[in-house]
Amino acid sequence: MFRDCMLGDYEVRTFQRKWFEIVEKFGVADKRWVQDMYERRHSWATTHIRGKFFAEFRTTSRCEGLHAVISRYVKSRYSYTEFLRHFHRCLMFVRAKEVEADFECAKGDPVMTTNLKQLERSAAENYTRAIFYLFVPILDRACAMRVVDSEDNGSYFIHTVSRYGTPGKDWRVVATSDTREVRCTCMRMECFGVPCEHIIVVLVLNNVHEISWSLILPRWTKDAKLVAVQSMGMIWDSVQLTQHWCLMDWYRKV
Template sequence: MDCMLGNYEVRTFQRKWFEMVEKFGIANKRWVHDIYERRHSWATAYIRGKFFTEFQTTSRCEGLHAVISRYVKSRYSYTEFLRHFHRCLMFVRAKEVEADFECAKGDPVMTTNLKQLERSVVENYTRVIFYLFVSILDRACAMRVVDSEDNGSYFIHTVSRYGTPGKDWRVVATSDMREVRCTCMRMECFGVPCEHIIAVLVLSNVHEIPRSLILPRWTKDAKLVAVQSMGVIWDATLVPDGLVPESVQDCMSQH
C-alpha cells in the first residue's frame, strides 16, 4: 500500500518495491512481475504530474451521479426525465450563484502567519480554493530551505520539513519566478502551489503568488473569461427564485 500511494519519486519507489519483494521472497512470482509491468497505471510515483484536481479516477462520475439521482429515477418516462433533469440543472445553477455570492460578499478572516501571501490568494482565487490554500500556507510554515544552488539561469532549492531530516524536495525556479517546479509535482496534479514552493517564495521575499502559478480555472473571473471566449451570455437571474439560496435573495432585496 505504501508503494502504491506513497508520494515518492520514481527512483525511491523502485528501491522500496524491490526491498519489499526481496523481504517477502516473491521475486520469482509471475504475478509480481505482471503488477510491476503495469506500475504506470497504479503507482502514485508514476501518476504524479497528471492533472486530477484531487479526484480519483471515478470520483467525477460518482459525484455527478449522486446529484442527478436526487432528481431523476429509472422509472421516469422521457417527458418526466426531461422535466426532472431540468430541475437538476436549476439546482446546479443555484449552487453556482451561491458560490459567486460567497466570493463577492467580502473577504474571509486571515488566519495564517503568511498574511501577504494569504491576501494574494484571497484576491485571485475562488473561496473554495482559498480554504484549500490555507492548509498549504500553514504547512509551509514548517518548511525550511536548507540549500540553494545557483545554476546561472535558475536556482535549485532543497526544501525540508522542520524536524524531519532525510526527506527533501527540490524546487527549481528562475530568478523572476516565472517558472517554478517542485519534485513533488503537486502543482501539476492539483493546480495550486505546494508548501515547498511557498517556502521558496518566502525565502525570496515574494509577497504575491506569481501569475505563472495561478491556474486561470481557479480564479474568480474564470467563468467570465470562459463565457466571453464562447460568446455566450448566462444570466444568473434566470434561476427560479425558489432555487436561489435565501442568503443571496436577502442580499438582492437589500439592493
C-alpha cells in the first residue's frame, strides 16, 4: 500500500486520502517515522514531484552504475599516482562509449516497429538512439489509449483520454487548435522531456504526422552537440565531429 502511494500517478487529494487510509488501517499515526515521511512527501511521492524535471532518475542507480564502472579500474590499495593513472584509463573508456553512442546516432536509421510509423519516424530523425528506444514503448502504449471526450474552448481544446478496458482512470490533455502546444495532467513531459502516450493519442486524433518542436527537449536530440568550437577556431557539425572522435580513438589504440 505504501508502494502504491509512492509510485501511483494520483491527484493530490487522492494521494492524501490513500495515505490516511494506510495510517488508520495499521494504527501508525503516532509513529515518528510515518510523520516524517509525510512531511517529506514532496521528495518521494509521484503525486508531488510531477512536473519537476529529473530525467527519469529517482533512485541511486545512476550513481551505483558509475561506481561499478570506476571499480573496474580503481582499487582501494592504489597509491595517488596509481589512482590517477587508472582513473585516466576509466575516463578514456567513458569517452569512448560516448563516441560510440554518437556514431550510432550518425549512421543508419532504426527499424520502425510500431503502428504509428510516421510519428515513430519523426522521433527517429530527431531523438538520439537511446532516447528513441525509450520512446518506442510509449508509442505502443498509445495504441491502447482513446479520447473519450473533447471540449472546445475557442483557442484550445481539452481532451479526456482513457486507457481501453480501464474505466475510471482519465487524463486531461490541453492542446491548441494547431497542436503546436500540448500539455497533459500526468506531467511526464515536464518530468522526462518526452511526450506521454496521452499526448500521442491526441496527436493521432488530429492526424499529426510529426512531433512538434515544443514536444522535443533539445538535450535529447541528435543536435544537442551540433556545433563544437575547437581551439583552432574551426566549427564542425555533429557528424564531422563524431567521425573525428572515432579516428582519434582508433589512432590512440594504434
